[in-house]
Amino acid sequence: MKRIKIKELLSHSDKYIDQQVTLKGWVRTKRGNKHVAFVALNDGSTINTIQIVLDIARFSEEQLKDVTTGACISVTGKLVGSQGAGQSVEVQGDQLEVIGVADPETYPLQKKGHSLEFLREIAHLRPRTNTFSCVLRLRHAMAFAVHKFFNEKGFVYVHTPIITGSDAEGAGAMFQVTTLDLKNPARTKEGEVDFSKDFFGKATNLTVSGQLEGELAAMALGEVYTFGPTFRAENSNTTRHLAEFWMIEPEMAFYEIQDNMDLAEEFLKYLVQYALGNCIDDLNFLNEMYDKELIERLKSVVETPFVRLSYTEAVDILVKTTQKFEYKVE
Amino acid sequence: MKRIKIKELLSHSDKYIDQQVTLKGWVRTKRGNKHVAFVALNDGSTINTIQIVLDIARFSEEQLKDVTTGACISVTGKLVGSQGAGQSVEVQGDQLEVIGVADPETYPLQKKGHSLEFLREIAHLRPRTNTFSCVLRLRHAMAFAVHKFFNEKGFVYVHTPIITGSDAEGAGAMFQVTTLDLKNPARTKEGEVDFSKDFFGKATNLTVSGQLEGELAAMALGEVYTFGPTFRAENSNTTRHLAEFWMIEPEMAFYEIQDNMDLAEEFLKYLVQYALGNCIDDLNFLNEMYDKELIERLKSVVETPFVRLSYTEAVDILVKTTQKFEYKVE
Numbered sequence: 001m002k003r004i005k006i007k008e009l010l011s012h013s014d015k016y017i018d019q020q021v022t023l024k025g026w027v028r029t030k031r032g033n034k035h036v037a038f039v040a041l042n043d044g045s046t047i048n049t050i051q052i053v054l055d056i057a058r059f060s061e062e063q064l065k066d067v068t069t070g071a072c073i074s075v076t077g078k079l080v081g082s083q084g085a086g087q088s089v090e091v092q093g094d095q096l097e098v099i100g101v102a103d104p105e106t107y108p109l110q111k112k113g114h115s116l117e118f119l120r121e122i123a124h125l126r127p128r129t130n131t132f133s134c135v136l137r138l139r140h141a142m143a144f145a146v147h148k149f150f151n152e153k154g155f156v157y158v159h160t161p162i163i164t165g166s167d168a169e170g171a172g173a174m175f176q177v178t179t180l181d182l183k184n185p186a187r188t189k190e191g192e193v194d195f196s197k198d199f200f201g202k203a204t205n206l207t208v209s210g211q212l213e214g215e216l217a218a219m220a221l222g223e224v225y226t227f228g229p230t231f232r233a234e235n236s237n238t239t240r241h242l243a244e245f246w247m248i249e250p251e252m253a254f255y256e257i258q259d260n261m262d263l264a265e266e267f268l269k270y271l272v273q274y275a276l277g278n279c280i281d282d283l284n285f286l287n288e289m290y291d292k293e294l295i296e297r298l299k300s301v302v303e304t305p306f307v308r309l310s311y312t313e314a315v316d317i318l319v320k321t322t323q324k325f326e327y328k329v330e
Numbered sequence: 331m332k333r334i335k336i337k338e339l340l341s342h343s344d345k346y347i348d349q350q351v352t353l354k355g356w357v358r359t360k361r362g363n364k365h366v367a368f369v370a371l372n373d374g375s376t377i378n379t380i381q382i383v384l385d386i387a388r389f390s391e392e393q394l395k396d397v398t399t400g401a402c403i404s405v406t407g408k409l410v411g412s413q414g415a416g417q418s419v420e421v422q423g424d425q426l427e428v429i430g431v432a433d434p435e436t437y438p439l440q441k442k443g444h445s446l447e448f449l450r451e452i453a454h455l456r457p458r459t460n461t462f463s464c465v466l467r468l469r470h471a472m473a474f475a476v477h478k479f480f481n482e483k484g485f486v487y488v489h490t491p492i493i494t495g496s497d498a499e500g501a502g503a504m505f506q507v508t509t510l511d512l513k514n515p516a517r518t519k520e521g522e523v524d525f526s527k528d529f530f531g532k533a534t535n536l537t538v539s540g541q542l543e544g545e546l547a548a549m550a551l552g553e554v555y556t557f558g559p560t561f562r563a564e565n566s567n568t569t570r571h572l573a574e575f576w577m578i579e580p581e582m583a584f585y586e587i588q589d590n591m592d593l594a595e596e597f598l599k600y601l602v603q604y605a606l607g608n609c610i611d612d613l614n615f616l617n618e619m620y621d622k623e624l625i626e627r628l629k630s631v632v633e634t635p636f637v638r639l640s641y642t643e644a645v646d647i648l649v650k651t652t653q654k655f656e657y658k659v660e
Contacts, residue, residue: 005552024583024584044486125550137551139487154375162561163561178512179506179565182510183521185512193512206507217466222373222375233509254404
């Protein structure tokens with residue numbers, strides 16, 4: 001029987017009600033009593049789980065004992081209305097297959113909440129948590145919305161080089177890229193590293209920006225954007241520093257400052273609106289768990305015209321605040 | 331006056347006919363006589379140029395002499411039906427502004443065709459040629475179609491690491507990434523390079539594949555794909571080898587071999603159909619200039635069901651051909 005995704009099932013439950021469905025996913029929790037087990041199943045298509053009701057008499061003890069948090073299972077059964085709190089529909093399991101087990105003694109993701117620091121130590125399992133699956137689905141939606149926005153405007157997506165011989169911004173520390181033997185690199189007569197023997201015949205680094213190549217493309221195609229990985233080798237372990245991150249850089253010919261500001265405002269509002277329109281379940285979770293004002297703030301971004309002011313006006317505002325600054329504003 | 335893109339103007343010329351329009355772009359050619367100049371203008375939105383007709387009496391000699399191949403200009407004038415061969419509409423220039431000049435003595439892209447080898451030496455100007463602008467617009471369209479296809483199917487786009495401590499495929503030569511001083515790297519007591527002093531505290535390379543991380547995400551989100559740069563440090567200068575290229579890797583939980591084949595076939599047909607539907611002007615140019623069977627072949631990909639056969643059947647077919655192979659098939 002063809003698998004149905006939980007997102008599809010929950011969004012169109014009236015279409016599937018009283019029908020046999022097959023679901024495949026990972027067990028979030030199992031609870032119950034001597035007669036019946038309730039399994040919360042998630043398949044990553046949505047943050048929501050669906051409740052699977054297993055009549056214990058119908059399944060072997062052997063099978064049921066493997067249905068633990070983290071186990072991968074396939075269930076076929078009828079979708080019915082649910083009496084339980086927290087869900088409108090549930091599946092009465094007829095057939096159960098355990099595809100992969102998760103030993104409760106060693107599987108690190110259990111029912112309780114886990115700190116982000118702990119999850120960092122088990123990065124391979126993070127996508128199975130509510131928080132990271134939310135973030136990954138949102139990140140996907142935002143990446144898609146970026147491409148959709150620019151495509152609709154006739155921008156051309158350019159893949160600018162990752163390995164580069166130039167230092168686009170002249171500042172940030174860069175990662176060196178080399179195929180030289182690090183233990184005994186080729187040397188010139190003077191004892192310097194001989195980059196003419198390196199892969200590209202010169203010293204190369206990981207790019208800090210696609211701007212240079214983006215500008216060249218814009219001078220031919222009109223409006224372009226980059227969206228790819230960039231790198232910084234600054235050794236600062238703060239929450240605002242990343243060694244590797246994906247950056248979006250639009251470059252446009254014939255734009256004046258007003259056009260640039262219009263584009264930036266329209267872009268940001270488009271992305272936030274897209275998230276509100278397509279990822280509300282994930283946003284609700286983050287709003288509930290991490291930031292009670294998240295959705296309210298996102299809505300205000302969409303609804304409020306962005307203030308535009310001159311440098312002088314901005315300085316005036318800063319001078320008048322009671323806020324303390326490290327460097328005096330003047 | 332707000333600039334109109336040439337693609338928009340040519341696609342909806344009936345909407346703009348007899349109206350004043352402003353166009354901005356780069357001069358491809360200028361020809362004419364003592365009374366009138368005909369300028370072919372391109373702005374990168376399409377491979378097509380629009381003809382600008384300049385009544386020489388209306389402009390200064392100073393201005394007109396700067397309107398040369400490669401110059402960047404802005405023109406405002408009326409869109410009218412054209413008597414000339416090769417275009418249905420043209421613009422009667424009223425106002426002309428030369429935004430950037432291109433000295434005919436030194437500007438390397440002239441009216442004549444240029445070899446790809448020559449263009450490689452002036453990579454910063456390549457996007458201004460018909461061939462490269464076609465390829466860049468097509469590449470954009472294909473990248474967008476990749477995202478659109480997977481998004482519609484509920485796949486999650488994951489950005490897998492570029493800098494990695496693992497060698498995903500155990501084979502291909504890799505680029506080393508380091509912040510160690512290449513001239514005098516930190517060394518252990520034994521004289522080996524001391525990677526514990528490197529940025530990540532260990533030896534790192536540029537990824538050859540996002541598959542490993544993609545599989546981990548698929549085991550939580552169900553269906554995911556990667557689409558990012560990957561690297562190979564093999565020193566082989568062939569047309570089939572790239573040191574840096576963007577790779578698409580779908581990873582799906584719960585798929586059987588038949589599902590994988592269905593996905594691959596649907597994906598390829600979707601992309602080719604998207605190109606035929608959205609990039610036909612660019613494909614026509616490539617068909618004309620590089621490969622007279624291109625469009626025919628693309629159509630056959632969309633229209634023909636892909637043959638699926640077993641390994642044994644494939645060997646049988648190869649054994650029966652008269653084709654010579656380097657390694658005998660058996």
